[in-house]
Structure formats: C-alpha cells, structure tokens
Amino acid sequence: MLSRTAASLYWLGRYVERAEFTARLIEATIRLDALSPRPAGKGAWESALAVAAADEGFVDTGETRTPQNVARYLTLAADNPSSIRSCLDRARSNARAVRTALSREAWEAINRAWLGLRDRSSTGGTQATLALVDAVKAETRGFEGAQHRMLRNEPSWFIGLGAAIERADNTARLIDVKYHLLLPEGETVGGVIDRDQWTTILHTVSAVTAYRWLYRDGLRPVQVAELLIHRRELPRSLAASTDEVVGHLNLLGKRTGLQGEADRLARHRQSALGRTTIGAIITGGLHEYLSAFIKENARLDQAIGKQFRFA
C-alpha cells in the first residue's frame, strides 16, 4: 500500500470520528441548554466550545455567544477546522484521494454525509439543528458499518486506527473540560452534584444506559470519570480506545512486518491504564493526568506516521 494512501485512510478515520463526536456534543448541549434555567444554558455552550477546542476560534469570529451562533459555528462554519462541515470536507477529500482503497459502500456513505451538509448555510432553529446532527450521526454510523464490511486488511485497519486515536483524544478532552467545570472549588467528589450536567457528559459518549448497567448506585462524578477512563466495556473509554489502537497495530504489524515505536507507546499506555485506579488518578490530579494523556496521544499519532512512512 502507498504511504500516502495509508495517511489518507488514517485521517479519514480521524475526521469521521471527530464529526460524529461533534454531532453528539451538540446534541447533548442542546439537551442541557433546554434543561437548565438561563443563564446556566449559556455555560453549556461555552463548555461545548471548550470541549471541541474551538473556544478561541469562536472569539475570533466576533460573534456573540448565543446558542444559535455557537451551534452554527460547531456545525457549519467553514472557518472552524473542527466543525462538522470541516471534518466531513476533509474526510471526503481524503476518501476521494484513496477511493480505490475503499469499498463502494464506504465511499458512498462518506459522500452522502458530505452532500447532506453541502448546501446548508443555516442550522435553523433547535429542531432543525437536532435533525441535522441526527442525520450526521446516521451517516457516520453508515460509514462505520460499511467500513466493517470492507475487506479485513490494511485499508480497514488504517481507518480503524485513525478513529481509535481520535476517539481517545475526544473523550479525554470531554472529561477534562467538564469535570473541572462541574466540580467548583471546594466541592468534594461525591458532594451535591448537578444531575443534568453529568448526564450530559454521558449523553455525549452515548453512555447513559451503560452507566446504569455498570453502576447501580446513582450518578457519582468519580464513577463517571472511571467509566470514561477505565471501563473497557464502554467503546469510547480511554481503555477501550487504547485496546483498539493496540489491536489495529498488531494486525498491521502481522501483515506488513512493520512494528516499532507506535506499538511500544500503545502497549505502554495499555498497561499503564491497567495499573492505575481512578482514585489514584484523582489524587494525583485528573487534569494533569488528562493533559499528559492528550500529549502522549499526539506522540502516538506521530509515531504511527513515522512507522508507516507517511509522516
């Protein structure tokens, strides 16, 4: 496989994953906004911008921080590199460059998602925004489905690898932003919490029911953090994403004989996640832990590029 093809597939996986995450984030934020009395709702959109790492970019637009403006910025803004539109543009651009490595279904799914946003200039009201993000979620699910039906070889693994790396990054940022926002100074873990806010986090990673199944004793921030970091049962947890990265690297290694720094970093992370407990992480500083995780994720990303000769 061409190195350029590997790079495009990897980034295709990353961008589709990011588009889906942003769609979920918007959906959960709308829900939170609706539940919270003003002006608390405004805080919901501010933190959504922070989670999407788009807060500074939004300030640069000079727009006022209304729910409509933020929703539009996260969804359709061409000048926001992490908006759903930008992600799908780049996903499609990568997919187009490597069409020969994709199945017809996988290409059609990504092209359809792109076509769906192409002529939209306004998100419309809340209902319309929800319909839009619903459509994006459906299309990205369609893409994942098509990807799983592709030949089980390098193209599919590179897409999966990109998606897993991106997912780890997104989940880490979600916990980092929300946890600090929601545990004001002096508040101890386990104190009185804002149920709606915490449920929003779970919504963003579609883990509301999963939480109920795994923790029967009600919402506790420390357990939400544990679920999102440690529980392998949850596909979007840091542990599950890491397992996926290791798995894809193994498959690629067996097929191509290429193993190296990326495998070492991924396995190191996997065992580290197995050794630590949520209690230890919180004692040592959750924010510090997550910042280190995000940095390490970026190193892993670079190691992958180097290992497969596309960096």
Next chain:
Amino acid sequence: MGKRAAFDEIRGHDAGETARPEFNALGDWIRETPASELNRRQQAAEAAFRQLGITFAVYGEEEAAERIIPFDIVPRIFTAREWAGLSAGLVQRVEALNAFLDDVYGARRIIADGVVPPELILGNPQFRPMLAGARPAHGIFAHICGIDLVRTGPDAFYVLEDNARTPSGVSYMLENREAMLRLCPELFEMFPVAAVDNYPDALHDTLRSVAPNGRSSNPVCVLLTPGHFNSAFYEHSFLADSMGIELVEAADLVVDDDIVWMKTIEGLVRVDVIYRRIDDDYIDPLVFLAESVLGVPGLIAAYMAGNVTLVNAPGTGIADDKAIYSYMPEIVKYYTGREARLPNVETWRCREPDCLKYVLENLPDLVVKLVDGSGGYGMLVGPTATRAEIENFRAALVAEPHRYIAQPTLALSTVPTLTDMGIAPRHVDFRPFVLSGADGVTIVPGGLTRVALREGSLVVNSSQGGGTKDSLILLDNPAEAH
C-alpha cells in the same frame, strides 16, 4: 450543406415518427414510454452518479462546484454491420498513428519521402526533439486512443479528431451502461447488445503486455493522476480500482538511477508500467515545465533508458495535432498502403495562402479551430457566431494563419433526446476507445456518445453544456449479449 435536415440515427433522414426498420422496437419504446417515466429514470441515473461521485470539476469554479455530466436516457444504437465498418477503420487509423509516431521519433522516413512538410513536424510544439530515438516496448507509442467520429448519413462517418495523448471519458461508457442495465433492462431484452464491462481487463492486459524488456513476467502497473482536484479524477480512480492497480500521485514516485519506484508502507516497490493521466508538459520538471509540481523528476530519463513504459508515451501529441490531422489520409496511405477507410472531415490549412483566402471569404459557413486548442475552446462556429465573433476571428486568422484550420459546418447526425419539451433530436458525436498492445489492437464494442443538449448546438464538450448517452452496439450473434 446545412440546408437539409440532419440525419437522425434512429428515425432516418425524414426524422418522422417512424424509425429506421432495424430500430423499430426502439422507436416504439421511445414513443410508448411516457416522458414522465423517462424523466424519472433519468433523474434516478443522475442521482446515482452524484452519489458515486462521478463528477467533473469545471476549472475556475470552486471545488464545491463539482458537477455531473448530464446523462440522457435515450440510447444511441449502431448495427453490427455499422460497427464492423467503423472498427476496421479505427484499427487501420490507429496502426497508422503508431507507425507515424515510431517513424517521427525514429528514422523520419515520412519526412524524407516528402509526404508531410518537415516544418510541420520538426517545428511543431507538440514534437519533442529530446525524445528522438525513444524505443518503447513493441514500438507502441499511443496505447490508448480516443478517436472522435461524426456522422452525416447512414454510411457517412468522418474522423473529426484523433486523441492520442490522454483521452478521457471511458468511465462514462462503463457507468452509463451500468445505469441503462438497471433502469431500462427491457432494451437489453429487445436488442442483443455487446457488453462493454471487459474494458478494464482489456486495458490491464494492454498495460501488462507493454512492460519493458525483462520485466514482463509480473509487471507492476500503476495509474498516475495529477490528484483529486483534477477534473477527470473520478475516472482515474475508477479505472485504477477496476484494474486493481495503485492510483499514484507524483509524490508517491521516485526515480533513482533511471528506475522508477513507488513509496509504500513497506518501502520502495519498482514500477514497470505507468498509465499516466498527466500531460507531457507536467510529467517531468527536469525535461518539460520546470515549475510543475505534478511531475516526477527523472521520469523521462527512466523512459528513455527503457526501464519504464509510459502509457501513452510522451510526445504523442504530434500525432493528434490538428495541423497533422489534415495529412492523416496521406499518413494512413503511406504506412498501410491503402486508402483510409475512415475519411477526414474536409480541412483547410490556413497556413496555405489559397486556403486562407477561401476561409476568410466563407467564415460565416465554417468551423475554425486553433491547431492546438481543445475542449471546444478557441473555436468559431460560423453559422451560430455573432458578427463581432466572426470579425475577431478574422483578425486572429490574418495575424497568425498557421495557428488555424477550418472545416465545413457539418450537419451532424442527431439522436432523439429527452428535453424539457419532450423527445427532440439533438446532435451527437462518438468517441470509441482503441487499445494497442503487444498482441495487436483491441476495441471494446462501445464508446462515449456526447450530445449537444442545446437545440441546434453542435458543441458537445462537457465543459460547454454537453451531455452523454449510452452507445449500444448490436451483435449478429445474440449469444454474446448481456
């Protein structure tokens, strides 16, 4: 010419309601299928093309302006007899084109024998002197030719243009057929139609057959594209995919010691045959345009050393140049010893004073073309041009006569076409694709029919409002049909 109504390929010269007898069934189908149903099917086809991303970009528009080429649901049909005649003419013409290329980059006998004026070859910008002496495998230069044909009567076919560089459009031949099989299956029950879906296999066989000496046992073939912003990128990816070969960009290739390698995740892999869809000018910055970022430095040296086959070979533009075109009847005769089976359209070379005089006197009746223009640009269609356009061309002709040729305005044949006003005749042309490999010439029975969708228009180029149709070739032997 032009006074009489154009020949309609389905309905004949009368263009009445009845079809030519051999196409009765199609005439009935056109008459009896409601326009609303035809519209529905046409829209379904176009929606499918859009979903597949069978688009082309119009240069100068942003990427979001990717368009699909309009597809017309009413097919065009050739009888087995018509195809046999065309096919024999195409083989002869393409054999002559390759013999001509082999000669002008080799012994140059045709110049020595005074058949074509030397300055027309040696002074032609399409002639690449640095490629003189090139000996590509099996002496084949133009492996893939798209020969543009027009028709004015039942047996009157003419070659309008030879495309011996990187002809495009074959993906439409294949995708249009897929759409027709799905949307109008009844047509294929009515008529025994030759299949076209073996084109990618035939192309792959052709590529493999021309691998360099000593590399023929299991050659690595790739398709070189300028990238996904190119207007024909869909076709590049479609063909690479259908052949199961890598679709590479210049940055994926590297030349070392006159050998071409591609960069894969497992390291460098040697490349033997490159089906390149990049024009000569951009293919190697060391030899042609230095500022080209689409090209591969050193590629031409590797080609000249015989270590890689380029399909088509560089320098083939000298064979499809419009100035050379006017000599094709002589060229065919010179190399094959026979009269050309497919005639040229009558052509006045404006470089010759008598011709220029005639052209200037008859501009409103003529089509004038730049010898190095393409895509319907740089062209005057006299009968539909404004007075100002004609005067502009007159000035250009007087200033640089050698850059122009002129041809009569042909009454191009029409085919019934679905329009906003129902079924109506529209002018068409036809581009079959001719493959030349080590084992001879192969023509998949089909081609690209382009249709001028505007009433009366003769310009079929997709960049100028043209559309496409499926082209059905009937079989004598129905057992070979779909």
